[in-house]
Amino acid sequence: MSFSLPELHFPQTHIYAQRTWGPEGVIFYGDTNPEDDWFVLGLRDGRPEIPLHNHWAQLTVGAGPRLDDGRWHQLVPALDGCLRREDWLDQQAQTSASVPTSLRSCAVESQPGIFFPPGTGAEFSLEDIPWPHVEPWAFSLDLGLQLAAGSGHLLALGTPENPFWLSLHLQDQKVMLSSVSGPGLALPLILGVTLQLKLTVSRVVLSQGTKKEILALPPVGPAPLLNLWAQTQGRLFLGALPVEASSASFCLDGLWAQGQRLDMDRSPGNGTDTTIKSPPKNLL
Incomplete structure (x- = not known):
């Protein structure tokens, strides 16, 4: 035939x-x-x-x-x-004018990474990622940032209705940490060095290399965060939030929760509750 x-x-x-x-x-x-x-x-x-x-x-x-x-x-x-x-x-x-010049070039040598253009975001259900330690209560996130530019959210913990319970915001090459419990703090961004976020019932620690900033939480401060893991709507947001107009663009060589690497290519069709809007790109 x-x-x-x-x-x-x-x-x-x-x-x-x-x-x-x-x-x-x-x-x-x-x-x-x-x-x-x-x-x-x-x-x-x-x-x-x-x-x-x-x-x-x-x-x-x-x-x-x-x-x-x-x-x-x-x-x-x-x-x-x-x-x-x-x-x-x-x-x-x-090349799209919305992508900063520093993120457009192709290096001769490269490593695996996930590129988030401006306005791109992903959502992970907290039910599908490693849970906090119970005694004592503790939760950690690690971001391997290769490139970053613009202004907007890098990461947040919350719900679709209220995604701002705890968030990391990129602005002027600084990472701004904020929470619903009160004033936040800022840490100058060092590209190529893992950005670490550690939560306990009394404080939030943001660090990169030898630099560290600590956000103290009031006695009732962590209650909203603790409750996130007790409800089905708890989310880990990566990149632009659903209610945000973001100009931030960045590339990750990995995201770890409780020391375990998260798979960015998972989708609802694969039996998980990971939702991606304007999907991030597998860059190089």
Whole structure:
């Protein structure tokens, strides 16, 4: 059995090199009519896949080696990575003006990371991440920040109705810690050094390397935070909050709760309660 397809021709279209660590997702989408004529280039389990739909054929083709190894690959673009000397339909691709210049370049050497463009956020149900120690009560979060720019939230603990119970806010290359219990504090940001947040019933400690700031909590201060783990609506927010217009953009090489690394690629379809809006990018 044989069949033929109409020729697909894109004049002067070249993608010279790209690299990624992300195994799943869409690289490129194109159409002349979104209902009748479209195609997608993406990765599934690290390998290229092309679903095609038009008047002549509806099919999905997947083949080739895995491309999610962080190396440069010629003419086989990979998910959410950096492009080098890209050229689409004879026009130089334009980088979004909302992404700071410092976050647009592609370093020659790279490590795995998750890039959050401005306005991007993710939500984790507290039921699905490691719980606090009970005796004595304690909870810790560690963020590996590679890049950061702009102004907006990095992280928050709360509920969808009230996400501000405890939050970390990026502003002027400082991390601002605030809570519902009272005034907050600030810590100058050091990129490339793990940012640590430790909670107890009496205080919140924010540290990076040798620098440390302590936010004392009043006797009834931690009660709202303790209650977060007792309700189904408790959330760990990463990046922009649902009610926030944020200009912050940043790249993480990891997020740890109670010393355990959280998986940014989990989704509700995989049996978890992780919700992502404007999904963060698997960068390099």
